[in-house]
Amino acid sequence: MDKLDKMGKRGESQEAEHAENKTRKQTNRGGVRAGAGRKKGSGKFGEPTKVMRVPESKVAQIQSWLERQKKGEQKLAGLLEHSAFKVHQPANDERVTLPLYSHKVVAGFPSPADDYIETTLDLNEKLVRNKEATFLLVVEGDSMQKAGIQDGDILVVDRSIEPSDGKIVIAALDGELTVKRLSVKSTGTWLVPENDNYPPILVREEAEMVIWGVVTATISQF
Amino acid sequence: MDKLDKMGKRGESQEAEHAENKTRKQTNRGGVRAGAGRKKGSGKFGEPTKVMRVPESKVAQIQSWLERQKKGEQKLAGLLEHSAFKVHQPANDERVTLPLYSHKVVAGFPSPADDYIETTLDLNEKLVRNKEATFLLVVEGDSMQKAGIQDGDILVVDRSIEPSDGKIVIAALDGELTVKRLSVKSTGTWLVPENDNYPPILVREEAEMVIWGVVTATISQF
DNA sequence: TAATATGAAAATTGTAACATAATTCAAAAG
DNA sequence: CTTTTGAATTATGTTACAATTTTCATATTA
Secondary structure, eight states: HHHHHHHHHHHHHHHHHHHHHHTTOOOOSEEESOOSSOTTTTTTSSSSEEEEEEGGGHHHHHHHHHHHHHHHHHHHHHHHHTTTSSOOOOOOOTTOOOEEOHHHHHTOOSOOOOEEEEEEEOHHHHHSOOOEEEEEBBBBBTGGGGTOOOOTTTEETTTTTTOOTTTTTEEEETEEEEEEEEEEETEEEEEEEESTTSSSEEEETSEEEEEEEEEEEEEEOO | OOOHHHHHGGGGGTTTSTTTTTOOOOSSSSSSSSSSSSOTTOSSSSSEEEOOOGGGGGHHHHHHHHHHHHHTTTTTHEEESSSOOOOOOOOOOOOEEEEEEEEEOOOOOOOOOSSSEEEEEEEHHHSSSSSGGGEEOOOSSTTTTTGGGTTTTTEEETSSSSSOOTTTEEEEEETTEEEEEEEEEEEEEEEOOOSSSOOEEEEEEEEHHHHEEEEEEEEEEE
């Protein structure tokens, strides 16, 4: 209704103008100009779009996902900028050191005496080489069980380490996060679980894989 | 019906002359029949579809996701793999050093970039509850492999926690230091390895066992 | 009679097309 | 100089359409 009304109004006014201005076109504003008109990429997606056919039941999910992707990309961009391979020395103001006992030394001695303290260790320093490029993730699933990565573990992920063959990586494959061992072979790039119940995943050319970082440690809490 | 059709067929040559078939094309095969044509739901999605406009860069991901959704029900294992991360409980500590990302699985369409910074976490605070009573040990051997404790791991041991049934403990049994799961049964006290290649150890009355502490975490570095 | 081939009907599917809607900016108006 | 105007241009949701696929009663063949 509204739309129809607008159309009608526009048509009317044009007719009126036409009548008053004796057959002269009234285009004395706007018009053909270089740079006129809406800018490309000014839509809500910021890029060209395509129409695609999807099952009815999935429409809402996809729309929701696209919304979240939009917001998330901004945050991810910020993260990438922020942790772009800059080495930063961790402040040692709150340095916590713990006694590290050597298994060999204490073997045969049933009491924990201070004499057997081999060294002291700060867990942050031990586990975090590059503070600005490191983040933590919690694992769900057992696909890396043989590598000692268990369900519920906290992974220490270093974004400044170059992903290479044999490294355990956090990979976003077609938008889904997984932890797998990266295998770069002549047969292609593979994401290999360390659990016989799971098959290796071939990263196809058309797939979109983003490596978030390399896993440097895993922490299991009991 | 059958008979009528047959009659029609037989009168084929006369169809042009006699208008028995009223507006029927002179089709002698196929044609309007109850149950003719493609069945509903026979498409690749098995349900009605809609067209929607999406950003070009997301087309491949959505298609890939739809593919996996389709055959997703078949492999539960694969499904679990895809949601390899869960939300981690935020630490209630004020002090923060490392970002802890969480991966929320939203309505089956996970978005790795959505609200992924859950909190920040200090590893020392996360792993050490009682600093004065905590020490670290380096593991030798694989007797606790199934518990995720590997050779070379760093164990976080808390001496202030009361050893009890089911806890993983550092025990000095007759002068030999081991890490085992403590099992207190009616049959006696046992030190149980988590590796089928090692037998449980019965702690005899006359044996001298000293529990050094309870293992609260294990750290594997790659 | 049984098995195979045929082709129209019905549904699917990818993409083009269309109608608004939203945005932009130079020129006109104040 | 500031505000208003409106054509130009792109974006967006939906419909339309042509090509494809599937189905099955019937015709044809064996």
